[in-house]
Amino acid sequence: MVGSVIVHKDKIIGEGWHRKSGEAHAEVNAINSVKDQSLLKASTIYVSLEPCSHFGKTPPCSDLIIAKGIKKVVIGTVDPFSEVSGRGINKLLEAGCEVLVGILEKECQELNKRFFTFHLKKRPYIILKWAQSEDGFIAPVIENSEDRKPVWITNKYSSQLVHKWRSEEQAIMVGTNTAVADNPKLNTRTWTGKSPVRVVIDQYLRIPEDSALFNKSIKTIVICGEKVLQEKEDQQKIIPHKNLLFESVDFSQNLGTLVCSLLHAYDLHSVIIEGGTQTLQTFIDQGLWDEARIFSGDIQFKKGVKAPEFSGNLISEKKIASDTLKIYRND
Numbered sequence: 001m002v003g004s005v006i007v008h009k010d011k012i013i014g015e016g017w018h019r020k021s022g023e024a025h026a027e028v029n030a031i032n033s034v035k036d037q038s039l040l041k042a043s044t045i046y047v048s049l050e051p052c053s054h055f056g057k058t059p060p061c062s063d064l065i066i067a068k069g070i071k072k073v074v075i076g077t078v079d080p081f082s083e084v085s086g087r088g089i090n091k092l093l094e095a096g097c098e099v100l101v102g103i104l105e106k107e108c109q110e111l112n113k114r115f116f117t118f119h120l121k122k123r124p125y126i127i128l129k130w131a132q133s134e135d136g137f138i139a140p141v142i143e144n145s146e147d148r149k150p151v152w153i154t155n156k157y158s159s160q161l162v163h164k165w166r167s168e169e170q171a172i173m174v175g176t177n178t179a180v181a182d183n184p185k186l187n188t189r190t191w192t193g194k195s196p197v198r199v200v201i202d203q204y205l206r207i208p209e210d211s212a213l214f215n216k217s218i219k220t221i222v223i224c225g226e227k228v229l230q231e232k233e234d235q236q237k238i239i240p241h242k243n244l245l246f247e248s249v250d251f252s253q254n255l256g257t258l259v260c261s262l263l264h265a266y267d268l269h270s271v272i273i274e275g276g277t278q279t280l281q282t283f284i285d286q287g288l289w290d291e292a293r294i295f296s297g298d299i300q301f302k303k304g305v306k307a308p309e310f311s312g313n314l315i316s317e318k319k320i321a322s323d324t325l326k327i328y329r330n331d
């Protein structure tokens, strides 16, 4: 999200923000919102991200600022996107604008943390999320039960918050055992908004075909081994569908890095990984995470699947009725 404000003689005369990829940028909306366009020549434009310099889905905002005769530009942070990255600022300077860069820089980077991670680290912003019992388990001992559903640890308020989080991210991922044991839907249900793209690891394609993840209602990417995919394709057991995509990777390599490259190639800027422990630990051990959101319920399991082991900076802790939510950052 990028925001822009236009100020004339200490008075805000225009405001705008970038609503959606492909639509008008913040500066365009802010400029268009100014009723008396003749004031622009004596105004300052504030924008949280460097004005763009390239013809992307829309024309360059730096050209528009210059064309409107705005003389002073205050920028929160440089754009990490290689097509822009300093070029927007240079265009403005060359046109004789006064340009201030780095105002509330940290706040502006935080606002677009997904976008920054995607361009600077060439991977999605990674949020780890799990719920653990009071004694540190994410599930009791798994019995080979026909009844494929999660053992619920958290309360309905935490669960609703998770659905809000799902609506805020572009992808959601789980490991094979979780898909087998829980038959999760991984959609956004108790909150409004989009469901993320579902991603599941399934090296040997052993997740039952009638699983909710394969119902084709939402775009779903299955990450499997090269050999098994070839075999299934040869047997014509994979029917191509726009919402069910199979991607093979070399499981003898570093899985975390492979998944990150794959999601980057799919242009997915963020992913929430909802377990289980083995999958979460894979990313933790490779330092491939940005935030961990951990619920603790008041239930005790005594034995079962241990929660992941990790260390990070605790940035917030709160009670949600009987649950505790702790959020950590990896920095």
Ligand SMILES: NC(=O)C1=CN([C@@H]2O[C@H](COP(=O)(O)OP(=O)(O)OC[C@H]3O[C@@H](n4cnc5c(N)ncnc54)[C@H](OP(=O)(O)O)[C@@H]3O)[C@@H](O)[C@H]2O)C=CC1
Pocket (backbone or CB within 6 Å): 129, 130, 131, 132, 137, 138, 139, 142, 150, 151, 153, 174, 175, 176, 177, 178, 179, 181, 182, 201, 202, 203, 204, 206, 251, 255, 256, 274, 275, 276, 277, 278, 279, 280, 282, 305
């Ligand atoms: N409370 C909570 O928040 C949650 C609880 N759960 C519970 O956790 C349990 C499952 O957890 P867990 O057993 O840790 O399983 P995972 O869901 O993490 O699945 C593990 C499997 O995924 C594949 N996999 C994961 N990481 C790798 C890797 N680095 N390399 C290769 N393959 C990998 C392997 O499949 P393969 O063996 O086919 O190679 C592995 O056996 C379930 O009981 C579920 O109910 C799950 C999610 C959240």
Ligand SMILES: Nc1c(N[C@@H]2O[C@H](COP(=O)(O)O)[C@@H](O)[C@H]2O)[nH]c(=O)[nH]c1=O
Pocket (backbone or CB within 6 Å): 130, 131, 150, 151, 152, 153, 154, 158, 159, 162, 174, 178, 179, 182, 183, 184, 185, 186, 187, 274, 275, 295
């Ligand atoms: N058990 C457990 C969670 N489990 C996670 O939620 C998934 C189920 O998603 P869905 O089928 O969409 O409701 C499940 O597979 C696992 O990833 N989450 C929590 O917030 N609290 C909990 O106590």
Ligand SMILES: [Zn+2]
Pocket (backbone or CB within 6 Å): 025, 026, 027, 051, 052, 053, 059, 060, 061, 062
């Ligand atoms: Zn722009």
